[in-house]
Amino acid sequence: MSSQQPQIDLDSLPPAHPVCETQVEVPTLRLQLSGYGYPNRPPEFDEQEEIVVQWFGENQRGTLKNLQFAFPLMMKSDSVHWFLRPEWYRTVMLGALKGWPNKEALAGMVRNGRSVNEMVIYVISSQLGLDDGHGGIKPSALLIGVACLGDPIHGVITPREFANWEIPKEEIAKLARR
Numbered sequence: 001m002s003s004q005q006p007q008i009d010l011d012s013l014p015p016a017h018p019v020c021e022t023q024v025e026v027p028t029l030r031l032q033l034s035g036y037g038y039p040n041r042p043p044e045f046d047e048q049e050e051i052v053v054q055w056f057g058e059n060q061r062g063t064l065k066n067l068q069f070a071f072p073l074m075m076k077s078d079s080v081h082w083f084l085r086p087e088w089y090r091t092v093m094l095g096a097l098k099g100w101p102n103k104e105a106l107a108g109m110v111r112n113g114r115s116v117n118e119m120v121i122y123v124i125s126s127q128l129g130l131d132d133g134h135g136g137i138k139p140s141a142l143l144i145g146v147a148c149l150g151d152p153i154h155g156v157i158t159p160r161e162f163a164n165w166e167i168p169k170e171e172i173a174k175l176a177r178r
Helices: 103-111 167-177
Strands: 028-033 049-058 068-072 090-096 119-131 137-145 149-151 155-159
Touching (some): 049 090, 068 155, 137 167
Antiparallel strands (some): 028 049, 090 119, 119 137, 149 155
16 A cells, blocks of 8 residues: 655745735836845845836746845945835836847847847836936946845746837936927
């Protein structure tokens, strides 16, 4: 007589990373306390903030149906680039750098040490006009690395790819109307 061990359906177990309680319709930047939502938050995170992008997570098995996570950005929250207002920025692209539409610029980024598989977010804001070097102003735009989430059960959780290349045109038009 053989005794069989019951099979555990790992995909039915919740991820180790906190799932966002409310969902957003587009990848959304926000400032939050470091380690927010984690049950065993290290004490050194007290009073520290981080910038995250909230969006759907994916893993290789495709088992994270419609769960959104807060993916940390690879930039300090107090960076002057943000003017402490990440919510002013709209997401144009979120995904692997290899999805960058300008292949010539992509080749330059790779030559400068970036990987085509690096997860990045490209954001733009008409709230902050910058000198364009030609006597005009342009919206503030940033290309920043995004941290993926390692999960002991679900593997690496990456943000679902997103791109809306009309957003830069919209933000430029908003800035021109000011």
